[in-house]
Amino acid sequence: METSGSRSTAGRALPVVIRNIVKHYGAVRALDDVSLTVGQGEFVTLLGPSGSGKTTLLMTIAGFARPTAGSIVVGDTEVVRLPPHKRDIGMVFQNYALFPHMTVGENVAYPLRLRNKPKAETAERVEQVLDLVQLAGYGGRRVDQLSGGQRQRIALARAIVFEPRILLMDEPLSALDKQLRERMQIEIRRLHDRLGMTTIAVTHDQREALTMSDRVAVLHQGRLTQFDTPRRLYERPTNRFVAEFIGESSFLPVSIENGIARYGDTVLSLAEAPSGTAAQLLLLRPEKLLFLNGQAPGRATAVNRLQGTVTETVFQGESVLLTVRLQGGHEIHTRLPNRQLDSAAVPEIGAPIELGLAAEDALLVPGDR
Amino acid sequence: MAISTTAPHLTGEAHYLTELEQDARRERRQLFALCTPGLLLTMLLLFLPIGWLFWFSFIDADGNPTFEHYSRIWTEGAYVQIFIITFQISILVTAICVLLGYPVAYCLSQLPPKWSGLLLIGILLPFWTSLLVRTYAWLVLLQRRGIVNDTLIDLGIVQQPLPLVHNMTGTIIGMVHIMIPFLVLPLYASMKSIDGTYLRAAANLGASPTRAFWEIYLPLSLPGLVAGLVLTFILCLGFYITPAVLGGGRVQMIAQRIEASVHLYPTWGPASALGVVLLLLTTLILLASHWLLGRWRRRLG
Numbered sequence A: 001m002e003t004s005g006s007r008s009t010a011g012r013a014l015p016v017v018i019r020n021i022v023k024h025y026g027a028v029r030a031l032d033d034v035s036l037t038v039g040q041g042e043f044v045t046l047l048g049p050s051g052s053g054k055t056t057l058l059m060t061i062a063g064f065a066r067p068t069a070g071s072i073v074v075g076d077t078e079v080v081r082l083p084p085h086k087r088d089i090g091m092v093f094q095n096y097a098l099f100p101h102m103t104v105g106e107n108v109a110y111p112l113r114l115r116n117k118p119k120a121e122t123a124e125r126v127e128q129v130l131d132l133v134q135l136a137g138y139g140g141r142r143v144d145q146l147s148g149g150q151r152q153r154i155a156l157a158r159a160i161v162f163e164p165r166i167l168l169m170d171e172p173l174s175a176l177d178k179q180l181r182e183r184m185q186i187e188i189r190r191l192h193d194r195l196g197m198t199t200i201a202v203t204h205d206q207r208e209a210l211t212m213s214d215r216v217a218v219l220h221q222g223r224l225t226q227f228d229t230p231r232r233l234y235e236r237p238t239n240r241f242v243a244e245f246i247g248e249s250s251f252l253p254v255s256i257e258n259g260i261a262r263y264g265d266t267v268l269s270l271a272e273a274p275s276g277t278a279a280q281l282l283l284l285r286p287e288k289l290l291f292l293n294g295q296a297p298g299r300a301t302a303v304n305r306l307q308g309t310v311t312e313t314v315f316q317g318e319s320v321l322l323t324v325r326l327q328g329g330h331e332i333h334t335r336l337p338n339r340q341l342d343s344a345a346v347p348e349i350g351a352p353i354e355l356g357l358a359a360e361d362a363l364l365v366p367g368d369r
Numbered sequence B: 001m002a003i004s005t006t007a008p009h010l011t012g013e014a015h016y017l018t019e020l021e022q023d024a025r026r027e028r029r030q031l032f033a034l035c036t037p038g039l040l041l042t043m044l045l046l047f048l049p050i051g052w053l054f055w056f057s058f059i060d061a062d063g064n065p066t067f068e069h070y071s072r073i074w075t076e077g078a079y080v081q082i083f084i085i086t087f088q089i090s091i092l093v094t095a096i097c098v099l100l101g102y103p104v105a106y107c108l109s110q111l112p113p114k115w116s117g118l119l120l121i122g123i124l125l126p127f128w129t130s131l132l133v134r135t136y137a138w139l140v141l142l143q144r145r146g147i148v149n150d151t152l153i154d155l156g157i158v159q160q161p162l163p164l165v166h167n168m169t170g171t172i173i174g175m176v177h178i179m180i181p182f183l184v185l186p187l188y189a190s191m192k193s194i195d196g197t198y199l200r201a202a203a204n205l206g207a208s209p210t211r212a213f214w215e216i217y218l219p220l221s222l223p224g225l226v227a228g229l230v231l232t233f234i235l236c237l238g239f240y241i242t243p244a245v246l247g248g249g250r251v252q253m254i255a256q257r258i259e260a261s262v263h264l265y266p267t268w269g270p271a272s273a274l275g276v277v278l279l280l281l282t283t284l285i286l287l288a289s290h291w292l293l294g295r296w297r298r299r300l301g
């Protein structure tokens, strides 16, 4: 159902170049030299733990917080000095901020009214956008007659109705329950693909970030620690923080000598040859570990073998979480998928176990955070 | 606990439910019983005098029932004039209070708590001194050779002392001063509850600060404004001391007329009738504003 309401705004979508943004609140460095380039029509998510500066970065882009230093260029306009109402940036607020004294339709029409669009055109455009967020015919409702998910959609409709150059979203789905959140993640992504609007969203939910984004910017204590595609962020984290924050992980200390990495006495085969001599950490993802128990791994590539004993087993539905104490004394986690429970009995506590890690999954990250 | 609302047809559970309901009802009754003494006292103190007022307003000097006190109010021009003046003053004072009080309340609501608390004390400070003292203080300030006139003459702004007191001007200055907290406090409370993200959202959608104020902030603060406005207006209608002192007898409002009637006539009847009319007018205004506010609230949700 391609109506004119779903026409692409790609022509208006603009890249955003954020350079060396610093924001101090007194002694607190909310943002510490953040540089980030968001391509035209790209969907980027800012991900990070609480207090990492995500909201602050979004607010500086929207114009509600003036950075201490740095520059933000949208298209070819420097916007750092522009007041928020002149930036032409749409935003979905965390609590949606739908005006309670206006109906749904009036809320969505408000940005058009501010731009002195003719009445007929406004009405038509409002209908189109409501249709786009699948709430056609809700224009006459009061805001408090909407459910949480509907409010979220209306907030989105209001933010895109005036075809802004960029769309910002501050934890747009955090107020929704899990199922609705997952549905809206896909819906927002679809809408983005249809409208082609440059989008920057904030979340502290890693799954949400991985689901929706082209690229994810991970923030930690006001600094950008890694900016990459979801896949690379998960498979090739460049530091311990990202490896820990995204997905499940265990770490083993690794010493490096003459380009050879060792865990204890075991020489490790790695995906990439180690560089430098500083001690590093071997990243273990629970689901990447193979259960060997004496058998040959049945793979062409090299497999690192790790021996240990099971110290804890927890049934978690889709898998059994095993805690394994390695011979070196380190505890790591692994998962036995539910589908394997038929063929392989859950190991008893205290039972010896041999785990394998394929060389292409063996990744080192710097030891410091 | 097998409390089920899905299977009320099961006799056992239905019985159980009614027992619970009875328990809840008993608890409500007991709680209500707790507040009956206070309720009774309030009823006694509120309705007895008002009942008396109504009763006396229909009794003539000889103790016979009569309408003469009311008919006098409608027929004698002086009374009608007094009602008109009372409303004029009340409207004017309320309007000035709104013009002065709205920015004050807005400032208060935007300041960090430390400062707003301090300023709030400044607004409440007048309540710590008696109304009479404050009113006489204005007399001292505004009289012919008072501080205000002296200063104006010294500065060469005026040649003759301005007639600032013993007239309408003085009455209104004094009343605005007394009334302004009654407007500011409810307004401040309602402004305090307006979420700042509404204004951010408006700015984000392209509203200049001015438009965001008129189209978002003002409508959202309206319930508080109307509440303060009605309170101020109603207090103005029945105001006595300040107009009496600062009006210098030249400004007559209803309350003064009531007092005069008490002295003038041998019975309570005429004064009571005036009181009843004032009470009814006030009630009418309250009901109307309540209705209006209710409609607005329903829009706000």
Ligand SMILES: Nc1ncnc2c1ncn2[C@@H]1O[C@H](COP(=O)(O)OP(=O)(O)OP(=O)(O)O)[C@@H](O)[C@H]1O
Binding pocket: A025, A028, A029, A030, A048, A049, A050, A051, A052, A053, A054, A055, A056, A057, A204
């Ligand atoms: N107005 C402010 N005054 C002082 N400090 C602030 C202010 N706003 C944010 N901060 C500080 O800046 C840092 C970053 O805050 P920010 O709100 O950007 O975090 P966030 O990543 O959005 O966290 P969350 O996930 O909890 O929303 C925090 O340490 C916070 O305490």
Ligand SMILES: [Mg+2]
Binding pocket: A054, A055, A056
């Ligand atoms: Mg935040």
